[in-house]
Amino acid sequence: MMVMLAAFPALAMAQETQVVKIGFSSPLTGAQAAAGNDNKGGLEMAIDKLNAQGMVIGGKKVKFEAQMEDDQADPKAGVTVAQKLVDAHVKAIVGPYNSGVTIPASKVYNDAGIVMGTVASNPKITEQGYANVFRVAASDSQLGGKMALYAAKELKVKKVAIIDDRTAYGQGVANEFEKVAKANGLQIVGHEFTNDKATDFNGILTKIKAEKPDAIFYGGYSPQGGPMTRQMKQLGLDKTKMLGGDGICAPEMGRLGGDAITDQVYCTQGGAMLDKQAAGKAFATEYQKRFNRPAETYAASFYDGMMVIAQAMKEANSVEPAKYQPMLAKIKFKGVAGSYEFDAKHDLKDSPVTVFQFKGGVPVALTSY
Structure with a gap:
C-alpha cells in the first residue's frame, strides 16, 4: 500500500506536463540548405535550453517540441508548410527565413491566429499590418542602407553597380541600398537582374565591367554570390569590391567562391557583434561544440526568436497566442544577437x-554600424 501511495504524486506530476508544439520553416534542401540547417540548429539549442530549465506556464510544466518543415525557399512550398503547421496546432512559428516565402505564408499564420517570429527582411512583411507577425532581425532598410553608408563613408566608393536576384529579399535589400547610396552621393552605373537559380553571370558582369565601378552590390544569396564573385575574378574584376546584405554573409560564400572571396568582399548582418558580448561568445562556442560547425548568419536569431516567444508566454502565463501576443508586442528582452x-x-x-x-573565406565582424 505504501508503495502505491508513493507512486501517485509522481504520476500526477507526469500528467501536469504539457507539450507545446513550435513550428519551424526554412529551406532544408536545395541551394539554401546550409542557411536552413544553420537556423534549425539555433532553434534546437533554444528548445533544449528551455526544456532543461523546466518552465512552468499556467501551473503546468512545459515541454517544447519543434516540428521542422522544409519550405525549400519556395513561396508555394512555404504556403503548404504553413497550412501543415496550422493543422498541427503549433503555438508559434520561428521562421520563415526567406522574404519571398514569408510574405504569402504570413497571411496563413496570421489568419489562423498563430504568432510568427521571422528573420525575413523585406519591409512589406510588417507593412501588411498583421497582429501576429513579428520581425526578430533587421529589415532591408537597415541592412541595405547601412551597407550603402559604410561603402560611401568608410570604403570611399564612388561608382557602384547593382545586381539583384528578383526575389522579395534580393529586390528589397538592393532597392534600399540604391536609395541610401544615391542620397550619399554614390553614382549608380547600372542595375542588373538575375535569379536565385542562376549559375552563369558572365553576360551581366561583362556589361558592368565596361562601366568601371568601384563596387558591385549583390542583392541575393550565397549560392549565387559565391560563383558570381569567382566569375568577377575571371573577368578581371577582382579589384572591384563585392558588397551584399545578410544573404551573402556566410562561410558558404568562401566554400562556393574559393580564392575569389578575398578581403574585397563585404556584407551586413542584423544584430550586434557576437564576439563582443559574453552571451554571444558563449552561444558561438556552444553551437560549434554541438554541431561541429560554426554558427552562420541567423542561428543566433532563431535561438533568440524562440527565447523571446517563450518569455512572452511566461509573462502571459499562457501558451495560447491570443494571450501571449500582447505581451510579446510590449516585451523588453535581452538576447544573444541583440535586444x-x-x-x-x-x-x-x-x-x-x-x-x-x-x-x-569567412566573414569577420568589423564594426556595428
Missing part, C-alpha cells in the same frame, strides 16, 4: 547592423 523591443509595426525598435569583411 528585443518592437515598434507599432512589430519591427525591432533598435536593430544594430554589423558590417563584415571576408578574411580567409
Whole structure:
C-alpha cells in the first residue's frame, strides 16, 4: 500500500506536463540548405535550453517540441508548410527565413491566429499590418542602407553597380541600398537582374565591367554570390569590391567562391557583434561544440526568436497566442544577437547592423554600424 501511495504524486506530476508544439520553416534542401540547417540548429539549442530549465506556464510544466518543415525557399512550398503547421496546432512559428516565402505564408499564420517570429527582411512583411507577425532581425532598410553608408563613408566608393536576384529579399535589400547610396552621393552605373537559380553571370558582369565601378552590390544569396564573385575574378574584376546584405554573409560564400572571396568582399548582418558580448561568445562556442560547425548568419536569431516567444508566454502565463501576443508586442528582452523591443509595426525598435569583411573565406565582424 505504501508503495502505491508513493507512486501517485509522481504520476500526477507526469500528467501536469504539457507539450507545446513550435513550428519551424526554412529551406532544408536545395541551394539554401546550409542557411536552413544553420537556423534549425539555433532553434534546437533554444528548445533544449528551455526544456532543461523546466518552465512552468499556467501551473503546468512545459515541454517544447519543434516540428521542422522544409519550405525549400519556395513561396508555394512555404504556403503548404504553413497550412501543415496550422493543422498541427503549433503555438508559434520561428521562421520563415526567406522574404519571398514569408510574405504569402504570413497571411496563413496570421489568419489562423498563430504568432510568427521571422528573420525575413523585406519591409512589406510588417507593412501588411498583421497582429501576429513579428520581425526578430533587421529589415532591408537597415541592412541595405547601412551597407550603402559604410561603402560611401568608410570604403570611399564612388561608382557602384547593382545586381539583384528578383526575389522579395534580393529586390528589397538592393532597392534600399540604391536609395541610401544615391542620397550619399554614390553614382549608380547600372542595375542588373538575375535569379536565385542562376549559375552563369558572365553576360551581366561583362556589361558592368565596361562601366568601371568601384563596387558591385549583390542583392541575393550565397549560392549565387559565391560563383558570381569567382566569375568577377575571371573577368578581371577582382579589384572591384563585392558588397551584399545578410544573404551573402556566410562561410558558404568562401566554400562556393574559393580564392575569389578575398578581403574585397563585404556584407551586413542584423544584430550586434557576437564576439563582443559574453552571451554571444558563449552561444558561438556552444553551437560549434554541438554541431561541429560554426554558427552562420541567423542561428543566433532563431535561438533568440524562440527565447523571446517563450518569455512572452511566461509573462502571459499562457501558451495560447491570443494571450501571449500582447505581451510579446510590449516585451523588453535581452538576447544573444541583440535586444528585443518592437515598434507599432512589430519591427525591432533598435536593430544594430554589423558590417563584415571576408578574411580567409569567412566573414569577420568589423564594426556595428
